[in-house]
Amino acid sequence: MSSSRVVPPIGAETPQSGPAAAVGLARVMPREWTFLRSPASDGLTNMAIDAALLELAGDTACAVWRCYAWTAPTISFGRNERTQGRFSSDQLRDAGFRAVRRPTGGRALLHSREVTYSVAMPLDERLSWRVAYAAVNDVLLRAVQSLGVPAQLVADHEAPAIAPDGPVCFDRPAAGEITVHGRKLVGSAVWRQGGAYLQHGSILLADDQARLADAAEVALPPSPPAASLEACAPTQATWSIVVDALAASLATVATPHRAVTIEPFAPPRDFPARVASHRAALGSDDWLWRR
Known part of the structure; x- marks a missing residue:
């Protein structure tokens, strides 16, 4: 992972939806996609799988x-987020939480009742990562709107850049993220590694983010409630319904002129070894408490 480079803060350009996003999509979306529905795993395994998929996208x-x-x-803490003096292993344990540090940026969030997505894909080094970010967010937006949620993307002028040591993830939306009536529904984080791009994040089925305060060593600023599918579309607030909507949205956007089913991901033979390697790196205390 030493070849990775920091992605500039989100906020310098306005992500688009609709025709403009479709143009960006054509520039960054690969011809062939696969879809992976993973069983529930511990946080370290989940992060290691995402890191391995990023590596695979660059290699293959x-x-x-x-x-x-x-x-x-x-x-989960963002790659460059400061945790020292804010969180500790003892406080996390006493609150009943586990902790990981993501291979992507962003700020702390609690993974509980949610659908977590990740997108790992090749990205031409001549293209801005923002084009990929807008394309992925277009798929996400279409999926949640198909569930009857009045969601929209945050425009650049509505969300100034947020520092890694800023408020927790769902406290404040960044440009391009998805909100409902001003409250964040989908939080995302990104990382670019050579010719590959990783974006992952949380679609809240229910809002548990206030519980982050239980794991903090210092008082966190009061956070406004996040949006959730439980509040916006309660009959749609199940993991399987949301995942089906994401799969349908990806198929529609990635193959707009032909009816194509996105094939299931078939891991290569060396994939378990890739995951194990990243699990060892991301599982060290030197990584988790690096800042």
């Missing part, structure tokens, strides 16, 4: 849209 130009869940409530 494969593109995988993955959906997954968590076996226990887990707080």
